[in-house]
Amino acid sequence: MRSTGSWYDVLSENGNTIQCRVRGKLRLEGIKETNPIAVGDNVSFDLENGEGIIHKILSRENYIVRQSVKKTGHSHVIAANIDQAMVVATLILPRTSLGFIDRFLVAAESFRIPQVIIFNKKDLLDQETLLEQRKLIELYERIGVRCWEISALEEKQEEVLSILKGKITLLAGHSGVGKSTLLNKLSPSIEQKTSAISDYSEKGTHTTTFAEMFRLDEATRIIDTPGIKEFGLNDMSKEELSDYFPEMRELRLDCKFGSSCIHVNEPRCAILDAVKSGSIATSRYESYFSMVIGEDNRK
Numbered sequence: 001m002r003s004t005g006s007w008y009d010v011l012s013e014n015g016n017t018i019q020c021r022v023r024g025k026l027r028l029e030g031i032k033e034t035n036p037i038a039v040g041d042n043v044s045f046d047l048e049n050g051e052g053i054i055h056k057i058l059s060r061e062n063y064i065v066r067q068s069v070k071k072t073g074h075s076h077v078i079a080a081n082i083d084q085a086m087v088v089a090t091l092i093l094p095r096t097s098l099g100f101i102d103r104f105l106v107a108a109e110s111f112r113i114p115q116v117i118i119f120n121k122k123d124l125l126d127q128e129t130l131l132e133q134r135k136l137i138e139l140y141e142r143i144g145v146r147c148w149e150i151s152a153l154e155e156k157q158e159e160v161l162s163i164l165k166g167k168i169t170l171l172a173g174h175s176g177v178g179k180s181t182l183l184n185k186l187s188p189s190i191e192q193k194t195s196a197i198s199d200y201s202e203k204g205t206h207t208t209t210f211a212e213m214f215r216l217d218e219a220t221r222i223i224d225t226p227g228i229k230e231f232g233l234n235d236m237s238k239e240e241l242s243d244y245f246p247e248m249r250e251l252r253l254d255c256k257f258g259s260s261c262i263h264v265n266e267p268r269c270a271i272l273d274a275v276k277s278g279s280i281a282t283s284r285y286e287s288y289f290s291m292v293i294g295e296d297n298r299k
């Protein structure tokens, strides 16, 4: 359910929360990560004098990683075994870039985790920015991402609750977009700390410092996470990246170079043609391009 350093709060099968530690080395094959156990992981443990000793992490159905602050090639698993991934974005205070949203969507799409975008702080938008937001919603809904515009300051969050019902949802986004504020509105028993955006940088102040899973009801769980700057794209080749852009997935079969086309400057590339004709949004292609040529993604 949560980890604060070397201790883990684990929800046991009979519904109790057990404080657990890891003894010795625990490694999940093939994953280079800074944290061995993430929120959402299923573990098995033994009880010794009232405390749990974790000896095994069960294999993960999926996970979302963020890039480690130090570029060591290591990644930090934000959460594992989720049913849907929800990114909270804001057009102002702070402004979330489309590149950030698209990276998050790709990270989730690579495991076929359904995605939701919550555009928050609607109350702060002027008419022009509201129109810009509506266009974005149209763009993302066209590619199969559910979108909502909300103000987390409002008491009733029925629409958000209906999306969450019965699922384990990861809540992610930059610091200060209102993740914890929203969570507090979803359930009266949740009391996550929130704090104002810094006047100076217009950025959040990293109020939430570790990921934690909360229970809205028996079947509904939501994971609040600390604000992040960038998502990592793990183990992804340049050739497969366009598979995780739903609007490119089918089209790429028509590229002259077939599956080896990375849609950058190849002749008779179906993706480049679609960008030219406007059927693929320029902003989406720009995100794709920066991911495919960026060195940050690959070790």
Ligand SMILES: Nc1nc2c(ncn2[C@@H]2O[C@H](COP(=O)(O)OP(=O)(O)OP(=O)(O)O)[C@@H](O)[C@H]2O)c(=O)[nH]1
Residues within 6 Å of the ligand: 120, 121, 122, 123, 124, 150, 151, 152, 153, 154, 173, 174, 175, 176, 177, 178, 179, 180, 181, 182, 193, 194, 195, 196, 197, 204, 205, 206, 207, 208, 209, 225, 226, 227, 228
């Ligand atoms: N005007 C307005 N302010 C909001 C809204 N949602 C959140 N805020 C404010 O934004 C600030 C940051 O909110 P938090 O909930 O702490 O943000 P967070 O995403 O949890 O940030 P981290 O924990 O640092 O990742 C707080 O001052 C909130 O009151 C909204 O819909 N409208």
Ligand SMILES: [Mg+2]
Residues within 6 Å of the ligand: 179, 180, 181, 192, 193, 194, 207, 208, 225, 226, 227
């Ligand atoms: Mg928070």
Ligand SMILES: [Zn+2]
Residues within 6 Å of the ligand: 252, 255, 256, 261, 262, 263, 264, 266, 268, 269, 270, 271, 272
């Ligand atoms: Zn191509």
